[in-house]
Amino acid sequence: MTEKLKRKDFVSDQEVRWCPGCGDYAILAAVQKCLADTGSKPENTVFVSGIGCSSRFPYYVKTYGFHSIHGRAPSIATGLKLTNPDLEVWVITGDGDALSIGGNHLLHALRRNVNLNIILFNNKIYGLTKGQYSPTSNEGTKSPTTPFGSVDYPINPVSFALGSGATFVARAIDVDAKSLGPILAAAKAHKGASLIEVVQNCPIFNDNVWDAVTNRKTATTNQLRLEDGKPLLFDNGNKGIRLTDDLTPEIVEVGEGKVAESELIVHKENGSAAYHALLASMAAPEFPQPLGVIKQVERPSYDELALAQVDQVLKERGKGDLNALLNSGMTWTVGPDGRPEQ
Amino acid sequence: MESSTTGTSTKGGSGSPIPTPPGHQEVEEVVVRFAGDSGDGMQLTGTEFTKAAALAGNDISTFPDFPAEIRAPAGSIAGVSGFQLHFSSTDIHTPGDAPNVLVAMNPAALKANIDDLVVGGTCIINTGTFTKPNLAKAGYESNPLEEEALQKKYEVHPIDINKMVNAALEETELTSKEKGRCKNFFALGLMCWRYERDVEPQLANIRAKFKKKPHLGEANVLAFKAGFNYGLTAEVFQTTYEVKPAAFEPGLYRNITGNEAIALGIVAAGQLADCPVLFSGYPITPASTIFHYLSNYKNYGVTTFQAEDEIAGAGAAIGASYGGAIGVTASSGPGIALKGEAIGLAAMIEVPLVVLSIQRGGPSTGLPTKTEQSDLYQSLYGRNGECPIPIIAAKTPADAFYCAIEATRIATKYMTPVILLSDGYIANGAEPWKLPQVEDLTPFPVTHLKDANGWMPYKRDEETLARAWVAPGTKGMEHRVGGLEKDFLTGNVSYDADNHQKMCQVREDKVRGVANDYGDMDIEGEESGDVLIVGWGGTHGALRQAAGVLRGQGKNISHVQIRHVWPLNPKLGELMKNFKKVIVCELNMGQLRTIIRSEFLVDVEGYNKMQGKPFTVAEICNAVSELV
Helix, strand or coil: CCCCCCHHHHECCCCCCCCCCCCHHHHHHHHHHHHHHCCCCHHHEEEEECCCCHHHHHHHECCEEEECCCCCHHHHHHHHHHHCCCCEEEEEEEHHHHHHHCHHHHHHHHHHCCCCEEEEEECCEECCCCCEECCCCCCCCCECCECCCCCCCCCCHHHHHHHCCCCEEEEEECCCHHHHHHHHHHHHHCCCCEEEEEECCCCCCCCCCCHHHHCHHHHHHHEEECCCCCECEECCCCEEEEECCCCCEEEEEECCCCECHHHCCECCCCCCHHHHHHHHHCCCCCCCEEEEEEEECCCCCHHHHHHHHHHHHHHHHCCCCHHHHHCCCCEEEECCCCCECC | CCCCECCCCEECCCCCCCCCCCEEEEECEEEEEEEEECCCCHHHHHHHHHHHHHHCCCEEEEEEECCCCCCCCCCCHHHEEEEEEEEECCCCCCCCCCCCEEEECCHHHHHHHHHHCCCCCEEEEEHHHCCHHHHHHCCCCCCHHHCHHHHHHCEEEEECHHHHHHHHCCCCCCCHHHHHCCHHHHHHHHHHHHCCCCHHHHHHHHHHHCCCCHHHHHHHHHHHHHHHHHHHHCCCCCEEEEECCCCCCCEEEEEEEHHHHHHHHHHHHHHHHCCCEEEEECCCCCCHHHHHHHHCCHHHCEEEEECCCHHHHHHHHHHHHHCCCEEEEEECHHHHHHHHHHHHHHHHHCCCEEEEEEECECCCCCECCCCCCCCHHHHHHCCCCCCCCCEEECCCCCHHHHHHHHHHHHHHHHCCEEEEEEEHHHHHCEEEEECCCHHHCCCCCCCCCCCCCCCCCCCECCCCCCECCCCCCCCCCCCEEECCCECCCCCCECCCHHHHHHHHHHHHHHHHHHHHHCCCCEEECCCCEEEEEEEEHHHHHHHHHHHHHHHHCCCCEEEEEECEEECCCCHHHHHHHCEEEEEEEECCCCHHHHHHHHHHCCCCEEEECCCCCCCCHHHHHHHHHCCC
């Protein structure tokens, strides 16, 4: 029995170079702690990232790491899992990396359900290239490329993941280590692609863009902590979410003389697509922002199915004989006289 | 009229119970082209006729030529599909400059191909399709069969194949549409009679081909026999022709196309390297069939993955190589363009990656089903930064097998991406291949380093300058790689000025060092003389044959076909000095010529063709003759 590893055992010797106050520090610490707590083996763990501030992440974790090219981490991670499915593979990406240049790869990694743990750092801005708006930026975001405000409608990472057929979708806040840790552990334990949207603050280019969700003063009213099998309650249990007749969510007061808890929607990680879409559509400040595991269902992973097929073919046909393969199809023999033998 | 006669005409026996043709003639070689609508099954007819020639021991070379559209409007010129077969009793290298025999299944096929037929050549025409609408679709204002021009220039055999096939299939319960689809087998049967092929193997082939739909197989057998018997009984053909077997080295043979050969080469490479292969790609013409073949070889150590796009195709292959397998991806020009950034990443993190680039006409979407050699610059220069990688080029379909093995050997030995260049001509063309014994192929087992003692992520082998291959999962060797510049030894991110210079130099030196493994060049003719013809890739056959023709005329011409396009063989520089003139012939605007000029400071000339077609032997002979 080897000694249980600690967080520091997953800290590499590289100097961490994010801006002071960046949410990435908290995520890094939470991930390192999760690796230690859940018994990850450094030699069997790989972090694959794309390009962007968050994608420097692998350099700082003392495991195997691959800082790749913009948007392509899911494809590289897929090839890696097909080669060695026993590896624990994490994909580190940001809102631009995952949803703009790499949108296609994320979509397909999720629909195939490749056994990856994908952490999407969503700060709603391009940090590394100095503050241009991103595909998740709020409408009207002023940035170097949108000095008069952005006019395009933002994409919601949770909706994107659900629409792609993801089997595990969660949301957490960067600095909220208490809830981020268990979500990371749940993502790791999930067989298949897990996507965690981490609400992350960029203090330099987009400070406080998530204020409606993360501000401690409004946290009780603006955060909806999801628990499987429990009703959607918030504001210290004083409010809840109920479904109206036209299938939209509404906030109701809960308690004696008010709405009964039994009328509230009950959170189900394996609930209907309509329910998960409804959760994805709720955002602060109109609604409390859903946080926690939004969806988790079981479906065989792509790597598992693809490699099982290889095993099946091997079982049915036996290990291929290369000489026989070369000699397959129509062949003919030329005799010593240089003429074909009949 | 066949191209050359070596035998004598003899009369057929008159006492036979069935009518026999009056003449039998022995000829050295024949070039036949089948042409029809893309739905007429011309590729199948050509392939089957090729098998018959191979079984008879002829040397063969084929050139399928089909439109980019799966089903262009029926009867249109754009929808014409062709298959040319050159079969011979002597050693041949090309599918032939021009057909001696044209089988035209409709007016558009006649219009599109008749000018290629040699004057005096035989033209077999399916008159059943020469209706007014079809003539109009082909752009004929009047029926060419009714005009003297055609008859004067060629030996024309108008046959209503539609009618004959319908009659032959009268008893079957096929729909008229299904009957119509059997007419290519009538053409096959007729040609098999004309060239004295054994019938039984053909019938067996047809039945095997349609074993899942035996009623169609039997219908095609009937159509084949109808064609064969038509030749036998109708007295319109005066002669049958015999092409004697060519002299081959003893051994076991099969026909092979370039894409089949590459797929088999990748399987063999994985076994020789003793390492699993992940092939990851995205469909594109003319590379897709490599992917199709490999997908069947899951019990041979090859896993395949259909990625969401070309970039992911390269990305997953890199992920596989990073994980300790051999990552392979295939594409053609537009797809290779998309993979460029990923190939650069593989060069930077120094893992093996085999990139199969099956060239087609460009730029942009270009001519997807036509051949060209215009992606040499793309292979050499299609990445950002100083990013040299080795490039090798297959010269024939069978050679593609050995090139796939060599590309993998270089990639794993030097820890680098390698591009293997092939083209549409090699990909789809077929030739007889003397099958190697696996035991005769040289193994190159790869090593994944597991001993951390004295290791650093970018520490290099002194001889090859390759870094060690360490796969994740190896304890005590956890390290980080990425696309940012690396420290010379630790592999950590480095922005140091001197380090960057040193790293660029070592990546360059490593790739240049690949030339240390090169053997002799593929030279035919003397190593000095008047003109050296230089080519690379799929032009080999035409160039070699042209050089032979010219030497036969007493000219001092030699030919070298370059397999190692990058880095070039240093011996090439020495060789070129021994000739008064050097001409680089290639199916582009002069890409290798420019590279040779810059590498060796030799004033080479160029002969270039951009028509989506391979060189003809005559074109090369003319171009080279002008230099002498």
